Amino acid sequence: MTAYRRTARALTLGAGGSAAAGLYAATASPWLALPGLYAAAFLAWCAARYSAAHHRQVAEADWEQRHVLGEAPAPLNPCCMLARHSDGAAHDRRKCTDEFHRITADLATEPRSST
Ligand SMILES: [Zn+2]
Incomplete structure (x- = not known):
């Protein structure tokens, strides 16, 4: 279990609790349900993003393991998160x-060592 999955589960639990609190508050006034339901929707969105990050991390680990063992696995889509955020x-x-991008990647994108 990755840290992303743990966080996603905690956020899902929070979303459920917020939805329950919002619905309970709706028994007093329907307008009181809005803050709870808004928080539930936001937490559910965050949980979905963390779940996607978990799946990406698992896929990258599987790809790397197959690569190290000598297989030629197909690149993931997107190939890396830097390419996703820089539009390739x-x-x-x-x-x-x-593999081609690993060879031709600009050295300027290489993280700098602190030593
Ligand atoms: Zn890439």
Whole structure:
């Protein structure tokens, strides 16, 4: 279990609790349900994002393991998170799942060592 999954589960639990609190508050006044339901929707959205990050991390670990064992796994889509956030303009030399991008990635994207 990754930290992303733990966080996603906690957020899902929070979303359920917020929804329950919002619905309970609606028994007094329907307008009182809005804050609870808004918080529930936000927490559910966050849980979905963390769940997606968990799945991505598991897929990257599986890809890396197959790569190290000598297989030629197909690159993930997107190939790396740096490419996703730069619209494919930059690639992470170490974590990109596309072999060609690992070779041709700009050295400027390489993280700098603190030593
Ligand atoms: Zn990439």
